[in-house]
Every structure is written in C-alpha cells, then in structure tokens.
Amino acid sequence: MKGKITAILCLMMLSPILLALTHPVNAPNGNHYAWVDPDYVGYDPYYDAEITGYLEETNWDLTLSWTNWGGDPINISAIRLWFDWGKNYTYSFASPMQIMPGITQIFNIYNMTPPVEEAPERWGPHYYDIWIDHVNDTTQPYGELSPIYFSWGFDFVALSQDHLDCLNYMLKEELVELFFFSNITEVQVLAGKAWYEFELGGAIYEGGDFSEASAHLEAADQYVDDALDAWNEKGSAMEDANLANANAQANYYNGQGVYYNALGEASKTNAYGWLLFGLGWVFIGLGILVY
Structure with missing residues (x-):
C-alpha cells in the first residue's frame, strides 16, 4: 500500500x-x-x-x-x-x-x-x-x-475507469490455472499467454500505473475468453466424437450379439434334427428285429 x-x-x-x-x-x-x-x-x-x-x-x-x-x-x-x-x-x-x-x-x-x-x-x-x-x-x-x-x-x-477495469479483469485470473488441466493444446497455449499478461499487468498495477496495467489485463481477459471458446468448441467436438465412437461400438457389439443368438438358435435346430434322425434309425432297427 x-x-x-x-x-x-x-x-x-x-x-x-x-x-x-x-x-x-x-x-x-x-x-x-x-x-x-x-x-x-x-x-x-x-x-x-x-x-x-x-x-x-x-x-x-x-x-x-x-x-x-x-x-x-x-x-x-x-x-x-x-x-x-x-x-x-x-x-x-x-x-x-x-x-x-x-x-x-x-x-x-x-x-x-x-x-x-x-x-x-x-x-x-x-x-x-x-x-x-x-x-x-x-x-x-x-x-x-x-x-x-x-x-x-x-x-x-x-x-478511475482504468482502476475499475483492472479490478474487473483480475477477477478472471483464477480461471487460468483451470485451463492447464485441459488436454486441448490450443487452450493450454492461450492459458500461458493469459498467465503472462496477468503477471505483467498485475506488477504494473501494483506500481499504480492503472492505464498501462489495464492494457495488459485487458489482453489477458481476451485470452481467457478465447480459451473458454476453444475449450467449448473443441471439447464439444471431442465429446461428440467419443459419443459417436461409443455408439458405433455399442452397435457393433449389439450386432455380434444378434449374430451369436441366431447361430445359437440354428445350432439348437440342427441338434433337434440330428436327434430325430437318430431316433428314426432306432425305430427302424427295432422294426427289423421284430420282423
């Protein structure tokens, strides 16, 4: 102070x-x-x-x-x-x-x-x-x-307006740390730029040059907004791709299930046929013996 x-x-x-x-x-x-x-x-x-x-x-x-x-x-x-x-x-x-x-x-x-x-x-x-x-x-x-x-x-x-702007811009600074947990490269790059501008603008702000500080903090604020947009856009695209892949896998396994169910039914039908065929020969054999 x-x-x-x-x-x-x-x-x-x-x-x-x-x-x-x-x-x-x-x-x-x-x-x-x-x-x-x-x-x-x-x-x-x-x-x-x-x-x-x-x-x-x-x-x-x-x-x-x-x-x-x-x-x-x-x-x-x-x-x-x-x-x-x-x-x-x-x-x-x-x-x-x-x-x-x-x-x-x-x-x-x-x-x-x-x-x-x-x-x-x-x-x-x-x-x-x-x-x-x-x-x-x-x-x-x-x-x-x-x-x-x-x-x-x-x-x-x-x-002053510059002083008030600086205070409002700095409210977003805590978001930068959250961006580094993103697995989207563009978001991490924007987070790095925002962090640099926040650090530089904050140092100038504490020196009392609110006009110069406001310019850097405004740039940081824009990088934060861009990072949020990139995370929303690319994160949503990744979620859509993952969902499509999950649906494709589900459809594949559902198809496999239908195939094996049909194969099982065919095997049961085939088994019944062989059973009846065997019983037919048994009855023929019994007929020959009686005759």
Whole structure:
C-alpha cells in the first residue's frame, strides 16, 4: 500500500445531498450503515486491503439506521459525512426531525463521487466520519447541540475507469490455472499467454500505473475468453466424437450379439434334427428285429 496523506484541515463546505427517508420503525437495535451498490467491493492488491469503490463522478449511496436510546426526544437537524480529502457532505432538514425514544430512523443518502483529482487514488482507502447534528427544539429559534458521533470507516475509494477495469479483469485470473488441466493444446497455449499478461499487468498495477496495467489485463481477459471458446468448441467436438465412437461400438457389439443368438438358435435346430434322425434309425432297427 502506498503512503497515505492525512488531511488535517476540515473545510466546512456545505454540499447538498439528496436524502430519502423511510417510515420509522421500532427496532431492538440501530446504528448500522452500509454502502449500497458500489462499483467494486472486495480485495484490492494495490492497497492490500478490502475496499468499497465507486467510479468517479457517479453517485455513491449510503444507507444508515439510528436509534434514539435516550429517554428524551432527539431533534435531528442534519446528517453529515466528512471525508479525509477535506470535504463535508451535509444535508440539513428544512425543520428538525424529532425522533422519539426507542424509535429507529432509516436514512438513504447519496451524492456525487468526486473525481480522482479531488480524492486521489494514491491516498486511498479514504477515511470518513458520519455525524448526526441535532438541536434543542423543533421550532425557531433553536440552538445547536454537540453533534452525535455515529460511526467511521476506512475503506472508501473513488475509482478511475482504468482502476475499475483492472479490478474487473483480475477477477478472471483464477480461471487460468483451470485451463492447464485441459488436454486441448490450443487452450493450454492461450492459458500461458493469459498467465503472462496477468503477471505483467498485475506488477504494473501494483506500481499504480492503472492505464498501462489495464492494457495488459485487458489482453489477458481476451485470452481467457478465447480459451473458454476453444475449450467449448473443441471439447464439444471431442465429446461428440467419443459419443459417436461409443455408439458405433455399442452397435457393433449389439450386432455380434444378434449374430451369436441366431447361430445359437440354428445350432439348437440342427441338434433337434440330428436327434430325430437318430431316433428314426432306432425305430427302424427295432422294426427289423421284430420282423
């Protein structure tokens, strides 16, 4: 993982957030949050860490639930996210929302993922805090109270298109090992080419040159697709040939069975004929003796 630059100055920049509310529900617990429909979630070898990634200049989406465990109503005036690139994303209600004791409120928050120039990939994964602002009344004039600290995270990444492409291409890398078990020469050759491009692209990727890495990993991805096509085409042809051979052998042995069955029946008929012929001579002999 590359060095992380920590932002120490919090710029109090208000940015409108579209925020949708569901109906409040009673719940035994609260204070949960999750990123919704990220473009990538999982291990990233560049950071050697698990990440939640959104493509730059597309919407990120966060859902959270908060329960008022206190004995008094809480008047929520805003939901606020602060990211370590020094920016607050804040939604302020037109009038404070009163949450009664024991009630859980669910919030769905989304906003635009900044470009990587603003939230550099080399800094990531990014740190963030989630705050709930509240006031002492629901009608003006009201005074601000100390914000409620909701939670924090250290997994957010704004992804360039090349970075995201690399992550998606690398998902196929494990298929290469499977190809070496194929008995089809073309598949094994394509697997070797794919392995080389994955190794080269992966090394460049870990160095942070996502554009150059993407070109090699895209080539590896194409070799994997070609290997799958070759395995499907030639493997199916081999299966068809083996099936035809098996059917031919079955037909041959069935024919042999019919032949030997017919031969057996003929032998039985012949044996009966000789038996009757022998009995005829016996009766003739007996007739001569009696005469």
